Structures are given as C-alpha cells and as structure tokens.
Amino acid sequence: MEWKDKVVFLTGASSGIGEALAIAIAGKGATLGLLARREELLRDLATRCESAGATARFFSCDVTDAVAVRRAADELRREFGKIDILIANAGIGGNNRATRSLEPSAVKQVIDINLLGAVNSVHAVLREMLEHGSGQLVAISSLAGIRGLPGSAAYSASKAGMTAFFESVRLDTAGKGLSVTIIQPGFIKTPLTSGRTNKMPFLMELDDAIPMFLKAIENKQKFAAFPWQLAAVVRAGKVFPAWLYDRVAGRARFRE
C-alpha cells in the first residue's frame, strides 16, 4: 500500500494509540486529518506530523457531535479531494465507579463515544467513499468486545457493538470497492490503561503494537487481534458454553 497517496481521517488522535499512529503514518508521507477534543495537543501533533513529512490538518471536535464530525470530514475533502481511510479510534475506557455501578448516564457516555462516535465517523465518510468506489474503514475495537468481561459492562458492550456495526457495514458494502478492517487489541500501555491496578495480561508497549495496527491496515485485513496469546485465549472463550465461560471469566481480575 502506498501511504503517500492517501488521505487519512483519524479520530482520537490527541493521545495514546491515535497519536502514535499519526506519527507513524506521517512518516510514510500520508495526508492526515486529526480529530479529538483537545486542541492544543492536536496543534502540537500536527506540527510533529508535518516535521515527519506529512501534510496534517486538525479538527478540535467531539465524536458524539455528528454535525461537527461531518463538517471536519467535509473540510478535509474540500482541501484534498477525498478521504481514503477512516480510522475510528476515539474512545474511553470508562473504568470508574459510575460505570461499574451501571449508572445509566455513565454507561451512556461510554456507548455514545465508543459506539455512536464511530457511527458518526463512518457516516461522515461512507457516502463519498461509495461514490468514489474506494475507501477503507478501520475500527479500533477491542478484544473486550468478544464476550462480556467482569466489571466492564459498558466498555464491553460498546466494543461488541462497534465490532458488529463495522462487520454489518462490510457486508452491506461488499462489491462496492470498500474494505473494512476491524482491529481488536488487548492491553496496550496508553493513558487509557495507565494507573490501573488490575492485572492486564500480555500488556503491550505502544511501540510494539503500532506496527501491528499498520500491518492490519496495509493488508486490508478483515479482522486483526493481538497480542496473539491473549487473542487465542479470548477467541477460545467465544465457543465456551455459558456455564464454563462464567466459571473462567468470572474469576478474571482484569478489566477491559
């Protein structure tokens, strides 16, 4: 895949995986549209992306605001003519007492950002990609969406929804020149996981994870899950009957 020709719309760009992906993609010479809420971080990131060889624009916006996300995509298309790749990465862990006690407003916030924010992002690019007959939709979902995890009802539900949403979109757009890549990482060291005291098996360094994200995108993989050790365990759990799953997962002390 030739990144130099590509216009990439990346949500959740201001920190963690999004920030590291932006720098890596910038080094390959792509054009980047960086979206998140924290403007100062985006401004600084855009400068670093341009130093690394990319053209970068930034959009300070909340993914839950569908109109604002579309406006950002429109601006990017107006300047560069197209968006080739959407990376729907914006998300929160929602690892707090309110979500754990299933406070409706706290659960809603996780679903609004992680799932509906991704829906807004897809909606902002899909029609034009279909008109062009090309484009790639990338979901940064999670292994936490494969089955419900203890203490993570909101997050697991949001990521299960995200995975199912992108898979449905893949079916609906088959044969129309689009590809859909669903990435399901395990635990990666970012601000989202920092400060956690729970056990995070096979926790990955961000620098080790980024090439795996890039490989999945470049190869237009339908699904990519890593690290392989945790992916194997979680995928095996998918076929466990409920009684066995409850016994094994109920004992797990990790969170999303």
Ligand SMILES: NC(=O)c1ccc[n+]([C@@H]2O[C@H](COP(=O)([O-])OP(=O)(O)OC[C@H]3O[C@@H](n4cnc5c(N)ncnc54)[C@H](OP(=O)(O)O)[C@@H]3O)[C@@H](O)[C@H]2O)c1
């Ligand atoms: N780290 C992990 O172990 C792990 C594992 C599996 C999946 N993931 C997924 O990977 C994605 C990135 O997570 P991360 O670990 O890199 O966390 P992070 O460092 O906290 O980054 C999250 C990004 O999402 C943005 N964001 C959050 N709410 C937003 C909103 N309402 N509108 C726009 N942007 C918003 C944040 O920017 P602003 O605050 O500036 O808006 C930030 O740029 C998430 O979807 C997460 O669920 C992470």
